[in-house]
Amino acid sequence: MRLRRRLLAVAALVGVVVAGQWPASNPVRAYPTSHVELSGHGWGHGRGLGQWGAFGYAADHGWSHNQITDHYYGGTTMGTQGDIGMSVQLTKFAGFDAVAFHERGQLFVPGAAPWTMYATRVHRVGPNRFDVLGAGSCAGPWTYVATIDGPVTMQGPAPADTGDHAALLRTCEPDGVQRWVRGVLRVVDASGTIQTVNDLPIEQYLRGVVPRESPASWGSQGGMAALRAQAVAARSYATAENRSSLWKTCDTISCQVYGGVKTLSGGTITQLEQANTDTAIAETAGQVRRHSNGAVARTEFSSSTGGWTAGGTFPAVVDDGDVRSPYHNWTASIAVADIEAAYPGIGTLQAVDVTSRNGFGDFGGRVLNMVLRGSAGSQNLTGDQFRSRFGLRSNWFAVASNPGERPAVQRGNQWFLRSVGGSGPATSSFVYGDPGDVPLMCDWDGNGSRTPGVFRHGVFHLRNSASTGAADVSFGFGDPGDVPVCGDWDGDGVDTIGVVRGFEWFLRNDNSTGPHHGHFFYGNVDDVKVVGNWNGDPYDSPGVVRGHVWYLRDSNFDGNADYVFGFGNDTDKKIVGDWDLNGTDGPGVVRAGQWFQRLAVSTGPADIVFFYGNGADRPLVWH
Secondary structure (H helix, E strand, O other), rough: OOOOOOOOOOOOOOOOHHHHOOOOOOOOOOOOOOEEEEEEEEEEEEEEEEEHHHHHHHHHHOOOOOHHHHHHOOOOOEEEEOOEEEEEEHHHHHOOOOOOOOOOEEOOOOOOOOOOOOEEEEEEEEEEEEEEEEOOOOOOOOOEEEEEEEEEEEEEEOOOOHHHHHHHHEEEEOOOOOEEEEEEEEEEEEEEEEEEEEEEHHHHHHHHOOOOOOOHHHHHHHOEEEHHHHHHHHHHHHHOOOOOOOOEEEOOOOOOOOOOOOOEOOOEEEOOOHHHHHHHHHOOOOOOEEOOOOOOOOOOOOEEEEOEOOOOOOOOOOOHHHHHOOOOOOEEEHHHHHHHHHHHOOOEEEEEEEEEEEHHHHHHHHEEEEEEEEEEOOOEHHHHHHHHHHHHOOEEOOOOOEEEEEEEEOOOEEEOOOOOOOOOOOEEEEEOOOOEEEEEOOOOOOOOOOOEEEEEEEEEOOOOOOOOOOOOEEEEOOOOOEEEEEOOOOOOOOEHHHEEEEEEEEEEEOOOOOOOOEEEEEOOOOEEEEOOOOOOOOOEEEEEEEEEEEEEOOOOOOOOOOEEOOOOOOOOOOEEEOOOOOOOOOEEEEEEEEEEEEOOOOOOOOOOOOOOOOOOEEEEEEO
C-alpha cells in the first residue's frame, strides 16, 4: 500500500501469489532530507507566568496584575511579606578574586584597616583566609593591606536605596565590565573556591531584576500591569529560593537575571534600573504569591508559553495573551549530520519520533519523550534533552520533515490531509464522494502517492489526485454491504481493490469490473478487516482485529495468522501504515482523535502518539 516497484517480472496471476515465499526485508533508509525541520511554539520552559502573555493580557485584555498572577499561578493567593534581605551569587566572580571600586574613595573593609580605599581586591590564601589589597583603580597596582578570616565584607557609606550612584560600590568584573550595585559585597570560601555575593534588601534587588526579565518599555505601551505581575513573580521566586547556605540565589537565567543598577563597558554606561519597573516594584511592595499552607510559591516564569503553560506546580492553562509574542510560532532546522554526530550510536538517521506529549495545545502539547531511530540503533530522549542539545526555543514542537505515512481523516464527504507527521491542523482539504460512502486511500496508478476512493453500494469510484473532482474510474465489484479493501496483491506497484463478505475475501488485480483473481477465507464475520505488508515482501496481505487482538497473515490463501498480538483498546478505530517508511506496515489505533502508532507487529507501547481530527472522523493514511 506504499510505493513499491516490481522487484522481478511477475506474470499475471490467476490466483494471488503466496507472499510468504519472499524473504522479509527492512531496507536501510536514510532520513529523506538533509535537515530535520521543526515547527514550534513559545520560548522557555513554559511553567507559570508567560512574560509575553502577561503583556498581552495587560495591554489587550485590560487585566490587572492580580488577574494575571491568579491566572498563571493557580492554587496560590496574593499575600504580603516584609523587605527581607537577599544574597545573590555574582557568577562572573566564581573562582576569581573579588574586586570592587568606589569613585569617592570610601570603600571600607571591616577588620582589614581603619581607613577607606578607592579599589579593593580580595584574594583567597587558604581555607576561609583572605588577603585584602588596596589600589587607586580596578587595574591596580595593588598594595597589601591585611590578611583576615572570612567572610570579607566590602561596603560603602551609602544605604541601598540611595539615588546617588556615585556613593554605590562598583564591581570590577574579570571581563572588564564595571557594575554599580546596591548593598554590600561579601567574599566567601565555598568549599575551596572563592565566591562573591551581593547582599541587599529584596525591594532594591528587584530593581535590578524586573527590567532584565520584562522590558520596561511595556509600561509605556499599556503593559504596566504586566510589569507589576513580573515584580510579584520575581519577589515570590526570590523569596522561595535557597540555593546554598552562603547565598539565596544567583544572577543568571539559572535563577533569575539580576543586573544591578547600571554598567560601564568600553566607555559606555548602560542604565539597567528603569523608571517604569521601579514604579511597578513600588506599587506592589511586599506582595508575594502564597500556597494554601502559607508558604511563598516558587513562581517560575518564562518568556513565551506559546499559547499554553506547561503545568507542573501550577495547573496548565490557556495563554491567550501570548499571541503578542514574536515567539508564539517558530521554525527550526537541524542538520541530520549534527544529530548523527551527537548520537553516533544510531548510525544513519531514519526518523525522529515523538512518543509522548503533555496533552495541552497544538500537536498534542509539549514533547515529553521522543526517539531518534537509525540504521544501527535508537536513542531515547526527553523533549527537554533534545531542546537543550540543539538549542531549540522550547520543548513544544512537531517534526515537519519526518518520513512515514501521514494522517488523514474523512468527515462526511470532506477529506482533511496533513503533510507532516504529528499533531497539527490539516495542510490540505478537499471534497470527494457522498456522505455515507466508505472511504479508501491507495495508490491506484502506481505513482507512489495514495489518493482517495470510495465504495458506494457495490461500486468503486477512484480518483488519482487528492483534490476535489470527478472519479477517474468507476466500476462495480462486490455487493452492497461488502467491506471494501485495497492493496498491492500481485507486487506490481499498483494498488487494486477487493471486498470482504463476512469472512470471505475476494481480491482483484485490476481496477475494473471483472471476476476476482484471489479468493480465500480469513477471520470472523465481525472482525475489523485490515490490509498491510507485514514482512517487507512485494505483496500486501490480510489481517483482522478482534477486540484489541490483531491476527495478521503473510499470504493471500486460507490459513492461520502469522502474527497474533494485542494493541489498543476494543473500541479504538484500527488503521495500518508504514509509519517509518522502512518497507513494512505496523498497526495503529485512533481513540477520540488521538493516534497511537506502533512500528512492529507485536505487543508493546505505541512508538508515535499525536492528536489529529475529531472523535467521529474516519481515520486514513496517505503518502
